[in-house]
Amino acid sequence: MSILHLVNKSPYENSNLNTASSIMKADDVLLLIEDGVYGAVKSGKASAMIAGQKVSVLGPDLAARGISEDKLADGVGVIDYAGFVELVESNDKVQSWL
């Protein structure tokens, strides 16, 4: 039984990413969208929170914010809206950390 965790806020603005990443189980997946994508930038302090997790980011939200894929932390996958739908379908539940 896996959960897809969604985080849409900047990790520098509130503790949502910290909460999500610390409650996740081994099979769970984290998807960063909207301002959440800032958490996946390798050189940023917040990227330490997602080390060792299964993490994807939404490509259109990255591009909007001027973040190129080579700036991401190791192992972070970039997906499009169709990939977002696939993640929702392939996990048993969705938890949105609003």
Place this chain on the structure above:
Amino acid sequence: MSDTKKFLFFNRKAPYGTIYAWESLEVVLISAAFEQDVSLAFMDDGVYQLVKGQDTSGIGMKNFSPTYAALGDYEITKIYVEKESLEERGLTLDDLQHLVWEDEDEDYAEKDSIRLVSRAELGDVMAEQDVLFNF
């Protein structure tokens, strides 16, 4: 004009997750049109507003980031970026747009608008203002 005041606009939010950044730009441009002495400060997530290479074609929102490059034409020449906020986010000045203004007193020489300041220096900038606006 005798009614000129020193306005400082504080920008502390990322550009597209909320409407604050865009609204700030609107008020900044209005203030400049009324010939006030306008300065901008970017700290916390606000520094993300100035990141270059923004492409919003995939999210159905207007990319307003080119507007920052036009601020020099409105005689907005003091753009303060807080050093600590950049560092925490793993950003450097090279990740930001190169914003300039033309100095008509020096044969329209191009000068940098962005001033990298520490938190303490930003506090000094705040202290010398007449009015503070927060977005």
